[in-house]
Amino acid sequence: MELVFVPTPGMGHLLSAVELAKRILDRDHRISILILIFNIPMTSHMLNSFIESQSRDNHYPTRLTFCSLPPLSNPPDSTSPNFFITLISLHKPLVQTAVEDKVKAGSLAGFVLDMFCTTMIEVADHFMVPSYIFFASGASMLNIVFHFLMLEDDQGIDVAAKLDDPDIEFDAPGFVNRVPGKVVPEGIVSKEIGSFRFLDQSREFKKSKGIIVNTFTELETFGLQPLFDQVSKHGMLEIYPVGPILELDTKDRGGHRGDDGESIIRWLDDQPLSSVVFLCFGSMGCFDEDQVMEIANGLEKSGHRFLWSLRKPPPKDKLEMPSEHDTFENVLPEGFLDRVAERGKIIGWAPQVSILGHKAVGGFVSHCGWNSTLESLWFGVPMATWPMYAEQQLNAFELVKELGLAVEIRIDYRSDWKTRKGNYTVTAEEIENGVKKLMSLDEETKNKVREMSDKSRSALEDGGSSHKRLGQFIEDVLSNVA
Known part of the structure; x- marks a missing residue:
């Protein structure tokens, strides 16, 4: 029997979708999986490189298939406000055709759709099979979603108008503290x-x-309970x-920049235990010149060793990724590189999993993307929060205020992808203080992070909470063709 996966065409979502597929294949030999890949020019190089590596080292050659869809003949305008959802919707006929071509009649057990691909439920309905949602964020985000749906659909409340108040705070299921409106993702209720x-x-x-959530009970016990209720x-x-659904085998991430990765690890090998603060802000993370200057000055004043992923922004108004190869060194303060040469390293692309798993890394200044959050917890590396986009402000709030697993540089910073500017500039003093606080954490917080690391691993072991839930999902899938 076959499952069809339709992931969002972004590395963070694709990586975890492929890892989820492998977990399912490991658990039950009766299931095969077809993963459909959207052909999107802005991400095609990175995605194609990853898919090629996965196909080349496929441990399930007869049961895991990747199918790249043809490019759209009528792509939407990338500058339009509803570009992304239109882009996904236009792929429906391509998805339907691919499934008809690739899946044997009568063997289809269902679709696993990324959280942004719910329009594909219509395709699943066409084949008369159920859909499951793969929710790549945590339970806190899912609780906010259902809470706002209840307010709009059951109580007729205009949530967008409610959030116009910059100082609003509200109670929501799954949260101990009142949630500030300023950490709600902007795209959740666009104005x-x-x-x-x-x-x-x-x-x-x-x-x-059903909804498959990339989290584990021990991390979000309070957040998951309202959903179970x-x-x-x-x-x-x-x-x-x-969860945690993580792609930890760095050899499978696409075979480029191996020399870069080796030089980074060699540099870390020469650093003392837990002495390096790692700064990395995700696949879309980059800053304007003013903010780069403040980060540099803050790092220099902190006195700590650092490894900084400083990627050159794409041209303004271009929906493109920051450069994989070029750093943004030309905007650094004069003489900065010479002054920090003995204790700092500037890099472009970062082999994040290898870095977080290295014994020299003692802290992570992170954008709080959910994958990065789970990776940092997996390796027991404490975080300082600096969210940028998507649901990262909510993740930062959860990590700092709800769970006590991170320190705050900021939880309400937002970056505009068009201008690359934040809603304000984080000062060198804030960065200096945040790095110092992160690298001198009290033992109680360090122990909490280490304990969560152990729990994240136990959840996946035989009999662990996530192991059991994945088994329940597989049983449900098998019942679809019983």
């Missing part, structure tokens, strides 16, 4: 007419048979926390 609203997208979740009380769709 621009005709633009993408994730709330509208997530309204479709209830048409699926809804299942038991109201017969809502099933929730499957099966």
Whole structure:
């Protein structure tokens, strides 16, 4: 029997989707998986490199298949507010054709759709099979989504208008503290007419048979409980926390920049134990010149060793990734590189998993992307929060205020992808203080991080919480063709 995966065409979502597929294949030999890859010019090089490496080293040659879809004949305008959702929707006929071509009649067990691909539920309905949502964020984000849907659909409250108040705080299921409006993802309830609203997208979740969440019970115990309660009380769709779903085999990430990675690890090998602070801000993370200057001055004044992924921004108004090869060294303060040569290293692309797993790394200044958060916890590396986009502000709030697993540089910073500017400039003094606090954490916080690292690993072991939930999901899939 076959499952069809439709991931969002971004590395963070694709990596975890492929890893989820492998976990399923490891658990049950009766299941095969077809992963459909959107052909998107802005990410095609990186995605193609990853898919080629996966296909070349495929441990399931007859059961795991990758299918790259043809490019759209009528792609939408990349500058339009609803570009992304239109882009996904236009792929529906291509997905349907690919499934008809690749999957044998009668063997299709269902679709696993990325959280941004719910429009593909219509394709699953065409084949008369159920859909499951792969929710690549944590339970906190899912609780906010369902809370806002309840406010809009059941109480008729205009959530966007409510969030216009910059000082608003509100109670929400799954949170101990009141949630500040300033950490709610901007795209969840967009105020621009005709633009993408994730709330509208997530309204479709209830048409699926279940939601697979990339988290684990021990991390988000309080956040998962309201979701489980809804299942038991109201017969809502099933929730499957099966994480942490991480792609930890760095050899499989696409065979480029191996020499760069080796030189980075050699540099770390020469540093003392837990002495280096690692700064990395995700696949889209980059800053304007003013902010780079402040980071440099803050790092220099902190006195700590550092490894900084400083990627050159793409041209303004271009929906492109920051450069994989070029750093942004030309905007650094004069003489900075000479002054910090003995204790700092500037890099472009970062082999993040290898770095976080290195014994020399003692702290991580992170954008709080959910994958990066789970990776940092897996390796027991404490974090300082500096969110930039998507749901990262909410993740930062959860890590600092709800869980006490990170220190705050900022939790409400936002970066505009068009201008590369933040909603304010984080000062050198804030960065200096944040780095010093991160690298001199009290033992209680360090122990909490180490304990969560152990729990993240135990969750995946035979009999662990996530191991059990993945088994329940597989049983449900098998029942679809029983």
